[in-house]
Amino acid sequence: MKFFIDTANLNDIKEAEALGILDGVTTNPSLMAKEKISGDKNVREHYKKICDITDGDVSAEVISTDFEGMRKEAEELVKIADNIVVKIPMIKDGVKALAWASSQGIRTNCTLVFSAGQAILAAKAGATYVSPFIGRIDDIGWDGMTLISDIAEIYAVQGFDTEILAASIRSGKHIVDAAKAGADVVTCGLSAIESLLNHPLTDNGLAKFLADHKKAAGL
Ligand code: E4P
Numbered sequence: 001m002k003f004f005i006d007t008a009n010l011n012d013i014k015e016a017e018a019l020g021i022l023d024g025v026t027t028n029p030s031l032m033a034k035e036k037i038s039g040d041k042n043v044r045e046h047y048k049k050i051c052d053i054t055d056g057d058v059s060a061e062v063i064s065t066d067f068e069g070m071r072k073e074a075e076e077l078v079k080i081a082d083n084i085v086v087k088i089p090m091i092k093d094g095v096k097a098l099a100w101a102s103s104q105g106i107r108t109n110c111t112l113v114f115s116a117g118q119a120i121l122a123a124k125a126g127a128t129y130v131s132p133f134i135g136r137i138d139d140i141g142w143d144g145m146t147l148i149s150d151i152a153e154i155y156a157v158q159g160f161d162t163e164i165l166a167a168s169i170r171s172g173k174h175i176v177d178a179a180k181a182g183a184d185v186v187t188c189g190l191s192a193i194e195s196l197l198n199h200p201l202t203d204n205g206l207a208k209f210l211a212d213h214k215k216a217a218g219l
Helices: 010-019 029-034 040-053 067-077 092-103 116-124 134-139 144-158 172-181 190-195 200-216
Strands: 002-006 024-026 057-061 084-089 108-113 129-132 163-169 185-188
Touching: 002 010, 002 163, 002 190, 010 040, 010 190, 024 185, 040 057, 040 067, 057 108, 067 084, 067 092, 084 092, 092 108, 092 116, 108 116, 116 129, 116 144, 129 144, 134 144, 134 163, 134 172, 144 163, 144 172, 163 172, 172 185, 172 190
Parallel strands: 002 024, 002 185, 024 057, 057 084, 084 108, 108 129, 129 163, 163 185
Antiparallel strands: none
16 A cells, blocks of 8 residues: 655655655645645645655646646646646546546546545546545544445456545544555555554563663663
8 A cells, every 4th residue: 555645745745755655745725725835836846846855646736627727737737747646626527637637648636536436437537546535524424434445346346447545534543444445545644644653562662672671781
């Protein structure tokens, strides 16, 4: 399973990259706004900075909601770097844009996916990645993880190549559950990735090892 970091914060991306386990980055307009990046030129320059940190896939989201606008944005975004993946929303013109991008060899991430039906459409349109938003489904009292296993089952039965990118992942438990449910990729913030490190028995065990080593050495 691949690990993407879901942020536009360059320090967090560098830190995840330094861990040696980073496979890519996802961003969205809200994450860009959080870093106070605005305007086409600044946004593209920021994507370039992200692509300079990692060779992994970097999802760059279109703002347009019509086919022509998405097509033009996609053509500009892929000029930034070879590892740019164009992020396209699951709407009618988005499906057209996914199919067009696929015919042009442009890699895509279909975002804002909340149902298995939407995931089927994304795969039919040739999306490279499909992004079901787990946390946001949980937020309305439904079960986000069931969507991952449903899509995994459908894609396996139908032989779709589209990779399942579990998005809106909020915790270490979400990461583990997504892995069990058949996600090909998880994307989340640095804190969720780092939470996987935590176990009190690891901390206690290490403290004891170090104490015993000191004692044996007479320190
Ligand atoms: C995915 O690509 C999205 O950027 C992201 O995972 C959304 O997560 P959120 O629900 O925490 O905003």
